Amino acid sequence: MADGETTDTELAIIGAGPGGYVAAIRAAQYDLDVTLVERDAFGGTCLNTGCIPSKAYITATDIAHEASNAELMGVSANPEVDLETMTEWKDGVVDQLTGGVEKLCQANGVNLVEGTARFVDDHTLRVDGADVESIAFDNAIIATGSRPIEIPGFSYADEPVWSSTDALAATEIPDRLVVVGGGYIGMELSTVYAKLGTEVMVVEMLDDILPQYGPDITRIIRSRAEDLGIEFNFGEGASEWTETDDGIVVESETEAGESSTYEADNVLVAVGRAPVTDTLDLGEAGIETTDSGTIPTDDRMRTDVDHIFAIGDVAGDPMLAHAASKEGIVAAEVAAGEPAAMDVQAIPAAVFTDPEIGTVGMSVSEAEEAGFEPVVGEMPFRASGRALTTGHTDGFVKIVADEESGFVLGGQIVGPEASELVAEVTLAIELGATLEDVASTVHTHPTLAEAVMEAAENAAGQAIHTMNS
Amino acid sequence: MAGNPITLPELGGGATEGELVAWLVEPGETVEDDQPIAEVETEKSVVEVPAPAAGTVTERLVEAGSTVEVGAEIGRIEPGESTPTDDAVDTPAEQDDAPADEVGVPDERVFAPPRVRRLARELGVDIAGVEGSEAGGRIGEADVRAAAEREAEPEDSGPKPFTPSGKSAVSKREADSDTGVDGPKPVTPSGEAAVSPAGSDDAEPAAVAYTSQYDTAVVNDLEALRAELDPHAAEQGVELTLLPLVIKAVIRTLADVPALNATVDADGTVDQREATHVGIAVATDDGLAVPVVEDADETALVDLAAEIGDLVDRAEAGDLTAAEADGATFTVTTPGAIGDEYATLPIEGDRTASLTLGAIDHRPVVADGEVVASETLPLSLAVDSRVVDPTEAAAFVEGVVGYLESPNRLLLGSV
Incomplete structure (x- = not known):
């Protein structure tokens, strides 16, 4: 490794999502020398392919839907939706925010490195695809986030099969969409497409939507979704899909082995997200993951290796952007010697x-x-x-x-x-x-x-x- | 088995056994002398078991959750030099291997705002063991600071058998919830909220033998000094009464007779106190309240007067927090709080002595063979006779009277 391409830093942060970039800025506020490595896009899933673009589409489709359903208030309209323009607007919002993240980091003196980092040992990162080949660090924060889980038979590499990322970057509004999974991502995107006029069919293994909530809550959401034309099939798991002359057919099975088929143009698989820890060579740093790939941490967000922290989706549930940000602040402050801890009483x-x-x-x-x-x-x-x-x-x-x-x-x-x-x-x-x-x-x-x-x-x-x- | 036995020490409060609720160390962990290594819960409180010596804990012989009798062996320790714990940085460590002075985050709901929880960590206080004095038992900044001070104090004076963590006082159900959201509680002399429910586990003051000493100071000169200083104090917005001057005399004398500035625990272990925190017992509608002037010996007279005035006013209004009534090393009971002349009050809390002031009044005094009416202040001193020698008690009273009768001498040691 060439000496000129090694950089020393007090705090290396891998991943510039809502956990990593917030940690970087807070650490810089405590005068740590911070290096933030991002392999894909500043802002992470949240800003690029998650919270922000989905909320842009939710708002835009709400406006269209509300406008066409306000006769009671004396408003009659038949709004025309231009998906291309809607997407351009969404992209503009995302660009503004991600650009803002980059500028904020720079303004706070954070060194930004674009590349893919992995551990060489517990004080060294190797970075691929960047000018900086190697980073020697005192402390590190792992904030690499998560990716959509694939299920057998449904590869995101196939065009008709969508992950949530694909559903937020569609170029055409499908006439018919099968959504596999009635969790919060599946339900939010089902609502978006239903309001765009798509026939939506939700296939869910359990017997209700949104498993973390009680029936007092889900009853209201399900009833409203059904009013929007969303259909539900509970107790079924998607098993495979096949291409037809007229789109695709998604096959599902009950536990008892009864199968059903649903015709569609696309199938969105939204069955959860898995932590991105397999690319990091964590073993070289002495860190082990759980079977599900998450990194165990203590209440200071430290891993088993005290000077390496893990925050956000890689640290396990709740996989929420604001939890990641708080954990990032805790990790940064602990790294700076402050008496911080993840002691919040509740995460909304x-x-x-x-x-x-x-x-x-x-x-x-x-x-x-x-x-x-x-x-x-x-x-x-x-x-x-x-x-x-x-x-x-x-x-x-x-x-x-x-x-x-x-x-x-x-x-x-x-x-x-x-x-x-x-x-x-x-x-x-x-x-x-x-x-x-x-x-x-x-x-x-x-x-x-x-x-x-x-x-x-x-x-x-x-x-x-x-x-x- | 390697090492020396670690046995369960006396638990206090008459308990003969307790439940070992948690180990605070792992086998192989090095500890310092007196470092808490386990928590044991009795019916009355949770106490921390200190390491009997510096060394390496080699074995834990009792599972968490077991009931253990006093004197039983709970583990073993290999004595030796304790090593700093910061070498943990380079070794993959269990979650428990946090730096020794670091407090964890309670698993259960804590009713305290974020800044107070952070302050607790900063001061090394386990917030789960702090009793909240605010409405419903909410924990405030003052509660955490008081807990930090309590935890810090025993270290001033050699090993003590136990550091009560106070945890048992905190159980949600016990935390004076019957008063709803009525704000701060009036506080009784023992420092407990006056309305706290039965079953609170603050140790009752043990019945101790005490002896008394009485004298009367002629305070004409003290009154003259007060009258002279009062306009100057008024310029600083402070009304100067005789009480702060009397307290000054007490503080000066405590420096001369330190045996009375001490605390003693249930086992009779004396803790000679370096700081001087003077409790001032005041009569209120809810009984005696004892606000505490912290570090009174380091406080200038005018500041002492202002602080006493504020504390007494709020004590009378029932607006003291528990923290403001905690930690006295010596108590002075004010005139009118009890009787007119002489009275011997039980010594409150863990203090070793208590001075009661009578009412200042014109009383007959013999001077130069003539009986003259003079401003006099009756003094009654009670001391714990296990701890304070009668000659020390006499020396104290004599000293206070001396300063009161020749108050200019206070200037010699004035802060």
Whole structure:
């Protein structure tokens, strides 16, 4: 290895997604010399092929769908969707954000290296495809993220078979789409395509969508999806697909061996994501992965090798961008000698279905399992003035608290802007706020956020706009 | 078996056995003398078992979760030099091999804001063991700082059998939740929230034999000094009463007779205190409250006056936090709190002595063969006779009276 192509750094970070780039900037703020290696695109899955492009399509298709379904409000329209322009707009958003990430890193003095890194030993990385061949580091953070899981018989290399990445880069709107998997990615993209006019068929192995949520939540989402024309076939696993003169046929099987076939133009496989740890030669650094490929970490995000950290999807569930960012901040601060730790009390989650889901902390049953005697307050959006004026009244805010102390333990929100509303409940949880604290805080009228306050009041038997049971 | 036995030491509170709830070290781990190596829970509290010596823990003979009798062997240690733990950086390590001074993240829900949780880590406090004094038992910054101070103090004075981690005081159900969200609680002399439910495990003060000493100081000169200084204090926005001057006299005398500035645990182990934190017992509607002036010996008179004024006001309003009423090394009970002249109060908490001030009043005093009316301050001192020699008690009272009667002498050692 040529000496001129070796660089020394205090902190090497592999992967510039929402975990890695945030860690890089925070570490630089603590005056560490940081080198950030990215092999694909700054911003990672989130900005390039995940959160951001999917939300762009969700918003755009919502506008089209809303406009054509507003006769009740006296608005009649038949909007024309130009997928090419929509995609150009989405690409523009992505470019602006990824460019911003790169500029922010540079402005903070982070050294950017474009290439593929792997471990040579526990203090050295080899980088392929870059001017820098080798990086000698004091500390390292592994932030290589995850990739869509393939299932047998469905290779993303075949054109009709889509991963979520492909579904967010389509050049044509398919007439018929089979979606394998009723998790959050499958449901968000099903909704996008249903609103673009595609006939969507969801094939799910389990007996309901969104397995992490209870029936109080999934019932609302499924019912609305069915209104949009999405069909569901539960208890079936996709087994193979074949090309026909008129598109493709996807075959599925029940556990009992009964098979069904579905005609389609494309099949989207969205059965989960697997950590990207197989390209790193982790063994050379003395790090072992679990059977599923994730890297075990402690509450400081350290791996078994103390000066090497792992954050984000490679560190396992929850595979969420904001969890990765927080873990990145913790790892960077620990590397800088700060007393940081991954001590958050709750990580919120949002699903951008129609309506949205926002959840955080404990459900009632989880609170009971944890030894609390929970009390629940609920506010249905049909009792919210603002919800009525948006035309979207499906759903509710539920807030779970400890009856004795009043401490807020969790919240489940289904409805318009649930992804935003959950932030207030999350703050209450982190601060150790009580129901009374939330209920006593004045909320702007007329807003959806009032529903959070009303739910807190309801838990205390003092809601104004609903009857207190 | 390699090494010397590690046996379960006395657990305090009369407990003869306890459940070993967690090992804090792995076999092969080097420990320092006195480093906590295991946690044992009794009915009353969770206590940390210290390493009996520096060395390498060679064996753990008891599984976590087992009940162990006092004196039973729980593990073995090979004595030797302990080595710094930072060599862990280069060796693949288990998750438990975090630096020794690093506190972990509790598995269970913690009711404390993020900045307080971070502060706890910074101060090396396990937040799971901190009792929250805020509404519903929420943990605030003051609670963490008080816990850090409690943990730091025993190290001043050689090995102690146990460092109570206080963990048991924290159980969610016990954390005075019956008061709902009423804000800070008034605090009783023992430092406990006055409304805390039964079953709280703060050790009851053991019945100790104490002896008393009484005297009266003529404080005409002290009053004159106060009157002279008051306008200057007023310029700084502080009203100067006699109490801060009396406290100054007490602090000066404690420096001369340090045996009274000490704490003693249930086993009678004395902890000679270097810092001087003066508790001031004040009568409130909820009984006595004892706000604490920390490092009173390092506080200038005017600042002492301001701090005492603030603490007493808030104590009377019931607005003290538990942390503000914790950690006294010596207690002074204020006039009017109890009686007019002489009274001997039980010594609160783990202190070794307590001084009670009577009301300042004109009383007959014999001067030059004549009885004259003079401003006088009755003093009652109680001392733990196990710890404080009667001659030391007498010397203390004599010293305080001396400073009160010739207050200008306070300037000689003034801070």
